[in-house]
Amino acid sequence: MVDLSSVPGVTRGILPAQCNSRLVLDHVTSTWGVLVLLALSAGDHRWSELRRVVEGVSEKMLAQTLRTLVADGFVDREAEPVIPPRVTYRLTERGRELTAHLLPLMGWIAQHADEIVSTPAR
Helix, strand or coil, rough: CCHHHHHCCCEECECCCCCCCHHHHHHHHHHHHHHHCCCHHHCCCCHHHHHHHHEEEEEEHHHHHHHHHHCCCEEEEEEECCCCCEEEEEHHHHHHHEEEEEEEEHHHHHHHHHHHCCCCCC
16 A cells, blocks of 8 residues: 555645646646657657557647647757758657656556456446
């Protein structure tokens, strides 16, 4: 068992509603946020490359996710002044540090996903 009072972001055993960690957690652990971060952990990508790597993401959700991850300092957006515009996305140091924690989680999820999904709900 974990003593909640020792968990960062917990105040007197309470997970407070008005905590910045909730906002960051929402950004980082959204389906598209995690997948975009994992895609970028393999290297720099342009928009169209990210759309191919992160199958199923709509243009709107990719744009929204990238804006959020850039604003949070996890992803760097480099726009070259050429026609047509060339924009490259890459992880920042903060993003690389974060993905170092996400990769083991994704490994665990991949290892257990089939069993979890095929087990009837209780």
